[in-house]
Amino acid sequence: MDRRSLIKRTGIAGVLAAGVAPAVHAQPAVRWRLASSFPKSLDTIFGSAEKLSETVKAMSGGKFEISVHPAGELMPAFGVVDALEKDTIDMAQTAAYYFTGKDPVFAFSCAVPFGLTTLQMAAWKDHGNGRKLMDAFFEKYNFRTMSAGNTTTQMGxxxxxxxxxxxxxxxxxxxxxxxxxxxxxxxxxxxxxxxxxxxxxxxxxxxxxxxxxxxxxxxxxxxxxxxxxxxxxxxxxxxGSADLEFFINLKKYNQLSPENKAILNGATKVAAMDMTSKYQAVNPIAIKRLVANxxxxxxxxxxxxxxxxxxxxxxxxxxxxxxxxxxxxxxxxxxxxxxxxxxxxxxxxxxxxxxxxxxx
The missing domain is CATH 3.40.190.10 (Periplasmic binding protein-like II)
Structure with missing residues (x-):
């Protein structure tokens, strides 16, 4: 069975589970830059962008690479949406509610008071109308979204x-x-x-x-x-949860081959799950340390x-x-x-x- 047939029959999850990297045949190498709104010291949040980068590279056999830059390296933390509008970066990793100064609607893509829990947010975006509604709104800013991971219910x-x-x-x-x-x-x-x-x-x-x-x-x-x-x-x-996201430049996304789109889509899911599960693992240990101190x-x-x-x-x-x-x-x-x-x-x-x- 060739790799394209494998992707078609099993989907990206099957490809990941099988440990098979879909090849990008006879295509030029793709090199993207991702600007994060978070510092590198936050291995949970920033780590999601790093996980995305390493997964994309592995799945493409090095034909598709995304360099990851922490807040302040390419631009200020809150400068990523303007950069996407101007086509100066290919992707960002951020929290949508940082940009409610542009429009309060941004908040729905991340978190609002008394809003959805982690599982509910994923369900609304992926199987309800959430992603469709938000991406239609974000078109005017020249990007589309994919989840980068959820912090789960936050502290006060x-x-x-x-x-x-x-x-x-x-x-x-x-x-x-x-x-x-x-x-x-x-x-x-x-x-x-x-x-x-x-x-x-x-x-x-x-x-x-x-x-x-x-x-x-x-x-x-x-x-x-x-x-x-x-x-x-x-x-x-x-x-009740906060869904962090990859903001992806629409022009650059539309220029990707079908294989690279599948790689990017699959890699974001890997990165998002990694972040969410890591928070569940490390927060209980951290709160015990804090109380002890x-x-x-x-x-x-x-x-x-x-x-x-x-x-x-x-x-x-x-x-x-x-x-x-x-x-x-x-x-x-x-x-x-x-x-x-x-x-x-x-x-x-x-x-x-x-x-x-x-x-x-």
Whole structure:
């Protein structure tokens, strides 16, 4: 059986499982550049881009290579969308909600308050309308998307002082991921600031920030937030999951051969699963280390989360009134979420509720 027939009959997953690299016959070598919005020190997130690169190279027999560049090497962390629009890079690895200054719709591709969990996000994008709706929106920015991995449900951030009530948010200078979440927190009195992860530690240390949310125990420990802010809160209601993505220049993608498109599509799935599963493996170990090193782990009071829910729903309504596109995508996501909540009542929720109550 030749390699093309193998790909056609088994799909890219079968090719990967068989350890067979599809050959790119009589085609010129492809050399792409990927700019990440993350520092190389974050082996979970940045590691997804590295996994993509090594997988593409292996599957193509070295005929298709993607060089990976951390934030600041080719451009600033938040400069990747402009670079894609101008055709100066081939790909980016980033979080869509960093770019809600361009349009609040960007947030739906990554995370919104009280949004989808990791499995739900994957289902909405790959088997619901999510990817189709988002890629139609992103066409105007000259890119399409593929998931780079999900951080899973995030923590509620690091604080210099305890959060006992909504009043404690008033005037709090906090680094946030951006978008609808920042607007909803602003309604609670937070002074929201969107900045790259690598700039946050110094701002916390100097006192120009009072709090920061980033991802979860493993990454947050690497960035040293526990050294300058003792209170670590949960849950991060603004990110029931956060789907990071590869933004792919539309012109460059359309120029790829069918074989190289299959290689790229398959390699992104490998990279995405690698990131998501790694977070599940390393976060429990990291949170035990943090607590052992005197991090004060605390749950947000229910009244605080209730206030967050109320303010977030107000922000969604405000954007729906201004943008038909925002409303269309938001309503589609919520309809999908309602079905997921129904199913979870009989599946994951009762199972998790029970397994959390017994000693194993």
């Amino acid at each position: 951030g690091w604080y210099r002082k305890e959060i006992k009530s909504v009043a404690d948010f008033k005037g709090l200078k906090m680094r946030l991921g951006g978008g609808v979440f920042g607007e909803s927190m602003a309604k609670l009195g937070v002074v929201a600031q969107n900045m790259p992860a690598g700039d946050v530690y110094q701002a916390l240390e100097k006192g120009t920030l009072d709090a920061v949310e980033f991802v979860g125990p493993y990454d947050d420990e690497k960035l040293g937030y526990n050294k300058v802010a003792p209170f670590y809160y949960y849950p991060g209601w603004w990110e 005197k991090t004060q782990l605390k749950a947000f009071p229910k009244a605080v989360i209730d206030a967050g829910f109320k303010s977030a729903m107000e922000v969604f309504a405000e954007h729906e009134a201004k943008s038909a596109e925002f409303k269309k995508i938001h309503q589609d996501m919520r309809a999908f979420q309602r079905d997921q909540i129904l199913w979870n009542r009989f599946s994951e929720f009762p199972f998790n509720q029970y397994i959390n109550s017994v000693k194993i």
